Amino acid sequence: MNIQGYLKIPSISIRAFKVWQRNRDVFMKDIKLNFLPPLLEPMLYLIALGFGLGKFVESINGVPYVVFIAPALIAVSVMYASFFECSYGSYVRMYYQKIFDAIVATPLTIDDVIAGELLWGATRSMINASIMVPVIGIFGLIDLKYSLLIIPFAFFGGLLFAAIGMCFAAVTPNIMSINYPVLLFITPMFLFSGTFFPIDVLPLPVQYFATAFLPLTHIVNVIRSLAFGVIDSSLLFGIIWVLIVGSILIVISINLMKRRLVV
Amino acid sequence: MVSAVIAKDLHKYFKDQLAVKNISFSIEEGETFGFLGPNGAGKTTTMRMIQCVSPISRGKLEIMGMDTTKYHREIKSFMGVVPQENNLDGDFTVYENLLVYSRYFDIPRGEADKRIDELLDFVHLLEKRDVMTESLSGGMKRRLVLARALINRPRILILDEPTVGLDPQARHMIWEKLRSLKRQGVTIVITSHYLDEVEKLCDRLVVMDYGKILVQGTPGGVIERFIGSNIIEAENDPAILECLKQKDASYEIMGDIVHIYAANTAEISEYLLMECSFPKITARPATLEDVFLKLTGRRLRE
Structure with a gap:
């Protein structure tokens, strides 16, 4: 497939929402279990890193350490939720459960199916943000005035990582191989995207690399x-970066999946 | 009148490999139509093109007068599919499987509930309504897949190996359901390795091999044309072969058995018994299996 092939605009219909509904229904079946991780994880990190490590770090750029990392924890959760949903999750639905095969026998196309999966991945990111923002708010670690905007932003950040996950699900030869992007891409992002320390302490080339190729950097900045x-203007830059790169990756991920599934 | 399916000079390539080579056929509305052939013959590929999930490479394929390359959503909305492999949604119960599927067809909730009750009754799964699909037996899963294929009240039903791996009771039940659907006017397209199944159910059929259609016709017509009405089976013995050669009879060796094709079985049987003094022979009506093996079998031919 040439470059135009990867960037071919998919024909998505409103029926993509039916796929979203299907995944939501499965999620709601285990709602209690599904709510626990986004509730517990940030608290554990806040206690361990914020209040534990924070005793020694005290402050970064004049901000208490626990306040510095609290928004980053939301950003990390946005990344994890949609990336895992649309890499391992979508791969299992596609390959093991044959859900996609069953759906494309109905008036839905594969474009609709992948779009629905991406929308659901983004929704999971938004759900996590909606749980974490009030929890962190209770600790008094975020400014409440603009913090509610994190929730809609989490949806678009989620779309970006959903598309990244879907690209890997589309090209992976088997489920074990998804471990490579997790190890080589997701874990470095978790550590080097200005999450637990500002990226300006890193060498300049690494900073450029992080800004250009590590999407989490922008999600962390915006949140x-x-x-x-x-x-300020850097907030706007971050939002635009996420929207543009996200849109391109959505198109690429759908075309990659079509290449894999439409034979 | 519009045919349910018309294929003309249909081709399908996978990369550089030709899987379906220039086939043409038509399936009329209300007809039950069978695709036979060994594994890799191109049957499933043809089915997938009819279902509009696999794009055609060359030629023309129309369903109810609609081009598959343009009207795939419309076509799929009046088509029901029973795939070779059960792909039920393991995250849901029997009822939820049908409900979630009904949404893909935009069937309103109230109407869907009504149809689900009817369909579960039709395939005798009412008491399994709230059971997860994982815990169903093979036959029950197959029946549920059939019910799912009927949720949109399809005009065309595609079945790829519908009774594979089922016990005789379950197979008979599926057949009964298919006959009942046929009476309701549903066009049924079926592939199967079970030739008795095709013989029982289909009005017309094609035999495919290496991506080509070898023959098409009614089951009886095809049998008559290629085998004749009856077959005599005898042991593969040099003496009997010698005897058959003298008589100039048409026969084939199938491993340790000889098949003798004859219009007049009584005459041949008598001849064999009298002249060749060969006692172990059986005469039986010819079946599609004989045609199938004759056309596609890899074996020594005389």
């Missing part, structure tokens, strides 16, 4: 700005 209540 941190909103959490701190700092509205």
Whole structure:
């Protein structure tokens, strides 16, 4: 497939929502279990890193350490939720459960199916943000004025990582191989995207690399700005970066999946 | 009148491999039509093109007068599919499987509930309504897949190996359901390795091999044309072969058995018994299996 092939605009219909509904129904079956991780995980990190490590770090750029990492924890959760949903999750639905095969026998196309999967992945990111924002708010670690905007932003950030996950699900030869992008891409992002320390302490080339190729950097920046209540041009840049790169990756992920499934 | 399916000069390539080579056929509305052939003959590929999930490479394929390359959503909305492999949604119960599927066809909830009750009754799964599909037996899963294929009240039903791996009771039940659907006017397209199944159910059939259609016709017509009405089976013995050669009879060796094709079985049987003094022979009506093996079998031919 040539470059135009990867960027071919998919024909998505409103029926993509039916796939979203299907995944939501499965999620609701185990609602209690599904709510627990986004509730517990940030608390564990906040206690261990914020209040534990924070005793020694004290402050970063004049901000208490626990306040510095609290928004990053939301960003990480946004990344994990949609990436895992649309990599391992979609792969299992596609390959093991044959759900996609069953759906394309109905008026839905594969474009609709993948779009529905991506929308659901993004929704999971948004669900996690909706749980974490109030929890972290209770600890008094975020500025409440703009923090609610983190929730809709989490949806678009989620779409970006859903599309990344879907690209890997489309090209992976088997489920075990999804471990490679997790190890080589997701885990470095978790550590080097300005999450637990500002990226300006890193060598300049690494900073450029992080800005250009590690999407989490931008998600962290935007969520941190909103959490701190700092509205400036860098916030706008981050949002636009996420929207543009996200849109391109959505198109590529759908075309990659079509290449795999439409034979 | 519009045919349910018309294929003309249909081709399908996978990369550089030709899987379906220039086939043409038509299936009329209300007809039950069978595709026979060994594994890899191109049957499932043809089915997938009819279902509009696999794009055609060359030629023309129309369903109810609609081009599959343009009207796939419309075509799929009046088509029901029973795939070779059960792909029920393991995250849901029997009822939820049908409900979730009904949404893909935009069937309103109230109407869907009504149809689900009817369909579960039709395939005798009412008491399994709230059971997860994982715990159903093979036959029950197959029946549920059939019910799912009927949720949109299809005009065309596609079945790829519908009774594979089922016990005789379950097979008979599926057949009974298919006959009942046929009476309701549903066009049924079926592939199967069970030739008795095709012989029982189909009005017309094609035999495919290596991506080509070898023959098409009614089951009886095809048998008559290629085998004749009866077959005599005898042991593969040099003496009997010698005897058959003298008589100039048409026969084939199938491993340790000889098949003798004859219009007049009584005459041949008598001849064999009298002249060749060969006692172990059986005469039986010819079946599609004989045609199938004759056309596609890899074996020594005389």
